[in-house]
Structure formats: structure tokens, C-alpha cells
Amino acid sequence: MNIIYMGTPEFAVPILDSLYNNGYDISLVITQEDKPRGRGKKIKHTPVKSRALELGLNVFQPENVNDNQSIEIINNLNPDIIVVAAYGQILNNKILNIPRYGCINVHASLLPKYRGAAPINWAIINGETETGITIMKMDEGLDTGDMIMNKTVQISDNDDYITLHDKLANIGGQLIINAIEDIANNKAHYKPQDSTKSTYAPMLYKETGKIDWSVSGSEIYNLVRGLKPWPIPYSIYNGEVLKIHKVEFLKKQHDEQYGRILMANKDGIYISVNDGYIIIKELQFPGKKVLTVEQYLAGNKIEEGVFLK
Template structure:
């Protein structure tokens, strides 16, 4: 099948690889612009661009996918289908209606739950016990199109954003190949979404990671897991921004000041919460590396009695 592929981050790479390995004719890979990254602000390619160039595919990076130049380019290539996976721009109806088989989207949730930009983060933050991939026929609404295929996975306590991201990215590629096969053979089922069961997964910002120590231990535990590796949950320790990369939670009765450091050992920093203790296992102070608490204490101190804010 003649395919135009649109995707940008690491999540979209396995789907591109699966389509290529399946032998589809990938006419063009469309991705977002290169951006400066890191302290040196060195220009870096989006992961999808890097993979496309490795595979010898043509890459196009428009400022606006919906401008006349981009639309004319897509129309001129006459794709059978457009596959979209975390591209980062909304497509106009003119593009959605162009291909023979339309446009399909690889979405990282079990639609209609968690429509929007950051489904993987929010399913973990909100304490969901499962999530999945939905291959959706795109329409003008935000993630509202009919679902062609979906597959669910469990979310365990030892999962975080990174582990769920990698599992879903892998499933997304395989499921996309199957969906295209069903479309080509005329046996695809289009299941309308139940809008009454929808929920929204908004953009994640740095401020999303600010820990509210008045919340339950499970809520804080889930926040830390859901924001790894970016933007990372954080708190204020003696006026310093302390990033928290990994925690555990012990549930028990606790009437002390929430956010107060109760105990410090090489095994972790015990912080009071309303229903027990959050144990900080990995941390990072400004300008420093990520360390286990044991590593940090080898040359530094954490003060018992400080109230984190």
C-alpha cells in the first residue's frame, strides 16, 4: 500500500519500522521541525526523522501541515492511506478526506477514555489499572473517530511512563499493520466511540509535577511514576527544587505534619503523608546527577524534620 507517514517522537518509531518491514511503499515521512536540545542547545532531529533517514525514506518538515504547499504535496503523491502517530499537528478535513482509505491514528489509550495529548501520563497519574492502543479512523473531532482495532495491557505498580510507553509503542506498530491489512481486504470493523464515556488527557507541563503533600500516598506515588522521565515530580527542600525520580509508599495511620521528613537512611527518605509514608528512593538536586538516596548520603546530608513544600 502507498503510505504517507506522520509522526514525531520515539513513540512513533516502531510503527514506522513495522510498516517499512511489512513491505509497504512509504511515499513520504512527515515530522515536526528539528529543535535545539540540552544545555548546549544543539539542534537534534526528531526520532522519527532519524529513523526515516536510516531507512532511506524521504522526509518533509513543514511549519504548518495545513498550508497550501503541504496539501498540494500530499495530494500530488496520491497516497492510499495516511498513518499518523503522535505527529503534533491537527489535520484539516481536506487532508483527512484525501486518501482512498482515509487517515488512521495510532492512539495510546483505550478510546474514548483519555482523548488528547498525554494519555500515557494521565492513565498512570490517575491510577488506572489498564490502558492500551486504539487504531482510529481520523475525523475532524479530537480523537473522536471510529475505532478499527484496539488492544489492552495491565498497568502494574512497578510500571512508570517509560515502561508503558515502550509496551504501547511496540503494540501500536503491530496493530497498525493489522488494521491496514483489514482495510485493504475490506474486512475492517468501524466501532463508533461512546462519547458519554470519554475523558481528556491534557498537555503535561513542568508545574504538573509539583507534589502536594496533602494528597494521599497512592496519588503521590502515581504522580511520580506518571511523570518519569519528563517533567519529573518535584518538591521544595529548604528553598531548593528537589526532583524526585522514584518512590515507594507504605500505608499506615499517620497524624503528623504532611510533607515532614520523618526519617533518613540509605534505604530512603521517609516523608509523612495522610495515610502513611512516601519513601523517596531516587532524587536529583539542581545541576546534579540522579542519585539513589544511599549514593547522595555518602557525601551529603538530608535534614530530618524539614517540611517539604
């Protein structure tokens, strides 16, 4: 089967590997343009491009995949199917109608919940106990196509974005093979989504990480888990941005005002919230490395009684 693969971030790499390792003919890998990344803002390959080049696959990086040149390139390859995983551009009908079996998408949620750009993050932030992978046939909408199959994954209290991302990406790699086999053998069942049950997982911005200390401790705990490694949740301490990389939540009744630093020791920085205490375990100040609180306190002080804003 002749496959064109479209994907960009780390999430899409195990899916590409799965297609390659299962012997499919990947005639082209389409990924987003290389962009400046990291502190030095050096131009770097997308993770999918890096992996595709390692595998000896042809790579195409159009600014707009829906332009005439891109459509001509795709059309000339006469793909049986286009597999898409976190590519980053919405495909128009001209592309959707090129492959013999259409375009299928690997989406990191149990659709119709969490349509959109950041389903893994928002599932954790919203305190979900389960999520999953959905394979769907694409239409012109945003994650609105008919579902082919899905698989549920439990979200543990200790999962953060990184651990859940890796679980889902690997399952996506397994599930896409099953879906392609069903499609090729005319065994696939296409189930329309119930749009009345849809929810949205919007893009993340730096401001998404601003902590509101008036909400419950579990909400703050979930925010920190869901925004690792970007955008790291933050608060303002004595006029400085304090990035908060890891926390614990201790549920307990008290009379303290929320957002106040109650104490700081090697076990963490205790912040009052309305139903207990958030204990900061790892932090980072501007221009500094990520440190455990114990490491930070070895050479610095945290002023007790100050309110985080």
C-alpha cells in the first residue's frame, strides 16, 4: 500500500515508525517547515523530519499544503491512503479526495471529546481519569470525521503531559496498523461523531500557565501536570516570575488566605489554597536552571508570609 504520511511533533514519530516497521511503502513524508527552537533560536528539523531522514524517506515541507504545487506533488504520487498525525494544517477537500481510501487521522482523545490542538494537555488539566486514541476518516472540519476505531487509556494521578503523551503515541502507532488493515480488507466501520457531546482543546499560550491561587488545590495540581514541559505554570513572587515545575497537593481544612507562602523547607514550599496546601517541589527563576526546592534553599531564601500573585 502506497502511503503519504503527514506529521510534525514527537507525538507523530512512533506512528511513522510503526508504518515503516510494518513494511508499508511510505512514498513521502510531509511535515511543517523548520523553525527556530530553543534558547539559541537555531533552526531545527521537526521531530518527524529528523526521523524520516534517518529512515531514508523523502520529505516535503510546504508552507501551505493546500496550495497548487503541493496538491500536484501529492496527486502525482497516487497514494492509496494519507495518514495524518498532529501535522498542524487543516487539509482541504482537494487533498482529502486524492487517496483511494481517503485520509485518516490519529487523534489523541476519545472523540468527539477534546477536538483541537492540545487534547492531551486539556484532558489532564480538566482532571479526566481516562482519554485515548481515535482513528478517524478526515473531512474538512476540525477533528469531525467519522470514527474508525478507538482505544481507551487510563490517566493516573501521577501522569503528566510527558508520560501520557508517550503512552498515547505508542498506542496510536499500534492502532493505525489495525485501522489500515481493516480499510484495505473492506472491514472498516465508519461511525459518525455525536457533535452534541463534543468538547474543544484549544491551543496553549504562555498565559495558560498563570496560576489562579483561588481555585482548588486539585485544579492547580492538574494544571502543573498538564502543562509540562510547556508552557510551565508560573506565579509572581516579589515581582519575579516563578516557574513551578512540580507540585504535590495536600488536602486539609485551614483558615489561611489563599496564595500565601506558609513555610519553605527541604520538603517544599507550602502555599495555602482554599482546600489545603500546594507544595512546590521544583522551581525555576528567570535565567536560572530548574532546581528542587531543597537545592534552591541551599543557597537562597524564600520569604514566608508573602503572597504569590
